[in-house]
Amino acid sequence: MGSVNLSEADYLPGTVTRSVKLLVAGPFGVGKTTFVGSVSEIRPLRTEEPITEVSVGVDDLAGLPGKTSTTVAMDFGRRTFGGVALYLFGTPGQHRFLPMWDELARGALGALVLVDTRRLDHADEILSAVEKRGLSYAVAVNEFEGARRYPAGAIRQALDLAPATPLTFCDARDQTSSIRALIVLVEHLTAGAEMLA
Amino acid sequence: MKRRRDRDLVRAYVITGGRTRPSREMGLVTLLVARDAPLQGLAPEQRRVLGVCSRHGALSVAEIAAHLDLPPSVVTILAAGLMDSGHLAVPAPESDVPEIDVLKEVLRGLRELV
Numbered sequence: 001m002g003s004v005n006l007s008e009a010d011y012l013p014g015t016v017t018r019s020v021k022l023l024v025a026g027p028f029g030v031g032k033t034t035f036v037g038s039v040s041e042i043r044p045l046r047t048e049e050p051i052t053e054v055s056v057g058v059d060d061l062a063g064l065p066g067k068t069s070t071t072v073a074m075d076f077g078r079r080t081f082g083g084v085a086l087y088l089f090g091t092p093g094q095h096r097f098l099p100m101w102d103e104l105a106r107g108a109l110g111a112l113v114l115v116d117t118r119r120l121d122h123a124d125e126i127l128s129a130v131e132k133r134g135l136s137y138a139v140a141v142n143e144f145e146g147a148r149r150y151p152a153g154a155i156r157q158a159l160d161l162a163p164a165t166p167l168t169f170c171d172a173r174d175q176t177s178s179i180r181a182l183i184v185l186v187e188h189l190t191a192g193a194e195m196l197a
Numbered sequence: 198m199k200r201r202r203d204r205d206l207v208r209a210y211v212i213t214g215g216r217t218r219p220s221r222e223m224g225l226v227t228l229l230v231a232r233d234a235p236l237q238g239l240a241p242e243q244r245r246v247l248g249v250c251s252r253h254g255a256l257s258v259a260e261i262a263a264h265l266d267l268p269p270s271v272v273t274i275l276a277a278g279l280m281d282s283g284h285l286a287v288p289a290p291e292s293d294v295p296e297i298d299v300l301k302e303v304l305r306g307l308r309e310l311v
Binding site: 004006008010011012013014016017018019020021045046047048049050074076078079080081082083084085086087089103104106107109175176179180182183186187189190193194197 | 289311
């Protein structure tokens, strides 16, 4: 157990007293970690939470004889704005970790759901998981190179999005593009909060 | 059927002193700063948590967990105990800012980046 050497840049400036948690959700391999890395001011970090077999359901660990627990890994990043630290958490993409979202969603102000047009059907259970937890969200199509482009209307229809749910396009590898997608989400959240106020 | 117990889970239980829940409400993005307090009587794992915290700048529970390679659930329990003992504190905002203003600050900051 070696000692940990953190540099000054790892710590938040003394002016930061508030934090905000947003989720970057999406199926496995959609580019969540890439997105978090594009926006983060620190090298993205990973936490690992051991979970028991009971909490994931027996069938999910079929084929792993003798294993009584597994680990849910979460990648996250941070970006500071004035007195606020924004934390972006990539949700674990694997289907069997959907129940683990409860803790992750607790206190989250919203979610950006990343989708891949080549596997739109995979987005369905993610959208259900986000909605089930009452999170406000926007959808961002991560435009993979070589993937066929579809008009927004067709994607909306395929995902059965409510008219008020924002849909945008991004390249998760690109910082500016990823930040624009986040702006779409935060605008949506701000508008929602204003309506409640 | 007898199954082997998972070592990580047992270890997590041991290093929290047998506690399975934090003594106060804490989440992954709860911010923490160190406070001046004597270190006597602290368990090694509590010292490790304090060791990465600073008096000058906050870290979130999730960051502490990642840097120490500990599960966030364990860090929340250890950190809650360290708050109870006065070794850690949540940085105090100058005023209680409503959530909408926090969101607006994030939005303003994001827009400045593009």
